[in-house]
Amino acid sequence: SGELYCSLPNPRNVRFESINMKNVLHWSAPEGTGDGVLYKVKYAVYGVGKWIRKPECRNINRTWCDLSSETSDYEDQYYASVKAFLNGACSDWMETTRFNPLTDTKIDPPMVSVSSTDRSISIILTAPEKWKTSPGEESISLLQVYPGLQYNVSVLNKKTKKRWFFSISNNTLVVPWLEPGTAYCVSAQIHVPTPVLDSGFSK
Amino acid sequence: TAGVKIFHFGACRVPMSMTEIRAGFTAIKANIQSRDPIRTLSILSHPHSLHKVKSSDRCCITYQLFTFYVDKVFKHCRTEDSFVNRKISSIANSFLSTRRKLGQCREQNNCMCGEESTEKFKQILANYEGLNVTSAAMKSLGELDILLDWME
Numbered sequence: 001s002g003e004l005y006c007s008l009p010n011p012r013n014v015r016f017e018s019i020n021m022k023n024v025l026h027w028s029a030p031e032g033t034g035d036g037v038l039y040k041v042k043y044a045v046y047g048v049g050k051w052i053r054k055p056e057c058r059n060i061n062r063t064w065c066d067l068s069s070e071t072s073d074y075e076d077q078y079y080a081s082v083k084a085f086l087n088g089a090c091s092d093w094m095e096t097t098r099f100n101p102l103t104d105t106k107i108d109p110p111m112v113s114v115s116s117t118d119r120s121i122s123i124i125l126t127a128p129e130k131w132k133t134s135p136g137e138e139s140i141s142l143l144q145v146y147p148g149l150q151y152n153v154s155v156l157n158k159k160t161k162k163r164w165f166f167s168i169s170n171n172t173l174v175v176p177w178l179e180p181g182t183a184y185c186v187s188a189q190i191h192v193p194t195p196v197l198d199s200g201f202s203k
Numbered sequence: 204t205a206g207v208k209i210f211h212f213g214a215c216r217v218p219m220s221m222t223e224i225r226a227g228f229t230a231i232k233a234n235i236q237s238r239d240p241i242r243t244l245s246i247l248s249h250p251h252s253l254h255k256v257k258s259s260d261r262c263c264i265t266y267q268l269f270t271f272y273v274d275k276v277f278k279h280c281r282t283e284d285s286f287v288n289r290k291i292s293s294i295a296n297s298f299l300s301t302r303r304k305l306g307q308c309r310e311q312n313n314c315m316c317g318e319e320s321t322e323k324f325k326q327i328l329a330n331y332e333g334l335n336v337t338s339a340a341m342k343s344l345g346e347l348d349i350l351l352d353w354m355e
Contacts, residue, residue, distance in 0.1 A: 047245025
């Protein structure tokens with residue numbers, strides 16, 4: 001069938017890396033192969049009977065492939081696989097573990113906007129959006145994807161180093177009784193109780 | 204209590220330790236799913252997705268699915284790994300207590316089975332019976348996140 005004899009070492013560490021459901025397949029080059037290795041990629045929806053080739057990632061020399069649009073339905077789970085080619089030889093297909101976009105993505109910190117009066121701070125938090133696979137696609141906030149999404153907010157008095165923590169479900173917070181003329185540092189994190197997902201704290 | 208979620212099925216309220224179950228499953232997910240080599244078949248999600256079930260049928264299909272996991276899945280999922288076995292039995296115990304509460308809903312007539320959920324559950328059983336018991340049970344356990352995602 002014209003299938004090449006697969007004696008090339010396999011691509012390593014084939015896995016999805018996902019942030020805000022931007023789902024990118026990554027791998028490491030086969031051991032000891034140096035330059036010139038080319039790759040092709042295929043993916044499958046779990047439970048559906050066929051593997052699908054990704055044309056944009058055919059005969060590529062980079063070690064990643066953006067499969068966001070192919071894996072954008074987060075009600076499904078997926079597998080992806082990579083094969084390496086060099087000088088007429090090839091490797092085996094190397095697969096990811098099962099990828100569940102809903103539970104296996106990482107979430108960016110929220111956007112934090114702050115306004116103040118002389119004795120209070122008003123904080124407005126905005127959750128990141130689900131990665132858009134094309135500019136025209138409708139924006140979906142991760143709040144819609146994770147209805148139980150909460151915010152953990154930290155407010156630090158830079159003079160006294162005293163810190164307050166708040167955990168809120170809505171996206172606004174007013175911190176009263178502050179000291180006039182004092183600098184405060186506000187930082188926020190997203191917390192999804194189930195499936196458990198936590199972003200880092202915003203800068 | 205932290206991590207307990209209340210599911211509302213009509214007039215019926217069913218508390219479930221979702222965070223605990225999710226944490227238990229996450230700890231063994233890679234191990235369990237690696238024991239299921241069949242990519243092309245799913246017990247729960249194909250050909251009919253759980254996400255297409257009407258809300259009026261949610262209580263009934265949830266009760267049927269919990270009964271399915273208690274009676275046909277957990278008991279066939281023993282492994283050689285004691286850590287994995289402990290996590291499985293902890294999840295099974297949570298399912299048992301939730302199924303008991305769902306059963307009470309059924310007795311109070313709050314859990315009606317429409318044609319759609321009956322059909323959907325038949326499909327799930329057909330998918331399950333298409334494999335040998337151990338493979339079917341392990342595949343079903345590996346799909347627990349599909350069930351939990353749908354419930355939430």
